[in-house]
Amino acid sequence: MNVLLLAYGSLGDIQPFVALGKALEQAGYKAVLAAPARFESYVAEHDLPFSPISDALVELADSAELRASREGDAVQAGVAWLDALRRGKDAATAVLEDSWAAAAFGPDLVVHHPITAGQHIAEKLRVPSVLASPQTAYVPTDAFPCSLISVPDWLPPAFNRFTYTLLGLSGRLLSKPTDRWREQVLGLPRRRGQHDPLRQPDGRSTTVLNAFSPHVFPPAPDWPESVHTTGYWFLPAATDWTPPPALAEFMHAGAPPVCVTFGSTVGGDPRRLARTVLDAVRLAGVRAVLVSGWGGMQLDELPPEVMLVDHVPFDWLFPRVSAVVHHGGGGTSAAAVVAGRPQVGCPVVADQPQWARRMHHLGVAPPPIPQRVLTTRALAEAIHLAVTDPGMARRAERLGRLVNAERGAEAAVAVLEKLVRRKA
Structure with a gap:
């Protein structure tokens, strides 16, 4: 089985x-991962075959204008997004062309993220497409709203x-370059439902x-049998990563610090x-490690109880901290869950509010604080609760044990094997 991811x-x-x-x-x-x-x-x-896709749409989403719009009013946000859509047409074309080039090795199956054109490529190759979703945003249900x-x-x-209908409508905003690419590059005819990743061409x-x-x-009770909630797909924890001496010294110099990381999701x-x-x-009276990442938290001087680092493997850092303060992204939330640590969610956009609310519902985090209303006092109180509440710590540890017992990626492979056998 040859698989394009x-x-x-x-x-x-x-x-x-x-x-x-x-x-x-x-x-x-x-x-092959594209x-x-x-x-x-x-x-x-990780020694995995790789096919590069244009960064154009990622760079557009991370532009200064869109970051600033997250803290502005509705009019400012609307203007910023309309301008991004105008510029996004050329960017989308570059992404589509690179995606098709990645399929040159002849896959038997296309497993794709929902925001890619995987179903179109699979249709051209006459192979099954599989939608791989990191969030509860794409399969409609009465149980909860679309996370995006x-x-x-x-x-x-x-x-x-x-709300899932609304997501489908927003996804059509860049449909023109996709339609043109389908017809001119893939040679596929227009058909009913061609943009619906939940339906095969037949x-x-x-x-x-x-x-x-x-x-x-938990899976929604009205999801169809074609939907499989496998568990998180995690890489094995890094065993050969060595922290910089300054970080190792800081971690051992006192009580476990909190980790603060907002990834690429900050305002202007x-x-x-x-x-x-x-x-x-x-x-809050705690020590802290600030992980800057794409967000690039900008600081000139730091007190001795705070250390700023660029990129540290979360599977190394999170088990060594007392709590994780983050933007509510699904990946960071999952890493904190696996580490068995309490969380503080400060969401901004997309699925972040839903994940942050979910962590609070599970009892492993205080109520989320949206970044647009984040204040010093509110954040300090949330951090204090996360690092001192014994019940929250016990619930986080128990949830971590449950999730660590899963084998999500292996379960996903088993589903793919059955799909290919049925096709054969």
């Missing part, structure tokens, strides 16, 4: 596909299924792999966010 987005979107690729190789199959070019060195560290659509809590449950339901734990987000003023974090850490 097609992924796009941030590191939290790419890492599960790397884990699935390694699980496929372990089972004796060939897997993902944004910026992750080439990361994928190379922000809705007020007071809306009745009857509105939940409609009308059958697409197999869906939910790459998250049923202990964290990273310096203000960093100052809020520093003041909150001081007010």
Whole structure:
């Protein structure tokens, strides 16, 4: 079985596909991962065949204008997104062309992230496509709203299924370059439902792999049998990574610190966010490791109880901290769950509010604090609760044990094997 893994987005979107690729190789199959070019060195560290895709759409999403719009009013956000869509047409074309080039080795199966064109490539190759979703955003249900659509809590449950329709409409905003690419490059005719990743060209339901734990987000009771919630897809913990001497010294110099990481998801003023974090850490009376990442929290001077680092493997760092303060992204939430540590969610966009609310519902985090209303006092109080509440610590440890007992990537491979056998 030759499998094309097609992924796009941030590191939290790419890492599960790397884990699935390694699980496929372990089972004796060939897997090629196509993902944004910026992750080439990361994928190379795991010795997985890689095909680079243009970074253009990732760079657009991380532009200063869109970051600033996260803290502005609705009008400012609307103008920023309309301008991004205008510029996104050429970027989308580059991404589509690179995605098709990645299929040159002749896969028997295309497993793709929802924001990619995997179903179109599979249709051209006449092979099955499999939707691999890192969040609860793509399979409609009455049980909860689409995680990528922000809705007020007071809306009745009857509105939940409609939110998935809204997501489908937003996904059509870049349909013109996709339609043109389908016709001119792939030579595919227009057909009803061609943009629906949940349906194969013959009308059958697409197999869906939910790459998250049923202990964290139980499957919706009205999801079809084609949807499989396998557990998280994790890479084996790094055993040969050595921390820089300064970080190792800091970790051993006192009580376990909290970790603060907002990844690439910050507003237009990273310096203000960093100052809020520093003041909150001081007010809470804790030590802290700040992981800057893409967010680039900007600081000139740090107190001795705080250390700033660029990139540290979460599977090394998180088990060594007392709590994790983060943006609520699915990947970071999962890493904190696996480490068995309490969390503080400070969400901004997309699926982050839902994951942050879910962690609070599970009792492993205080109520989330959206970054747009983040204050020093509120963050300090949340950090204090996360590091001192024994019940929260016990629940986080128990959830970590449950999730660590899963073998999500291996379970996903078993689903793919059955799919290919049925096709044969």
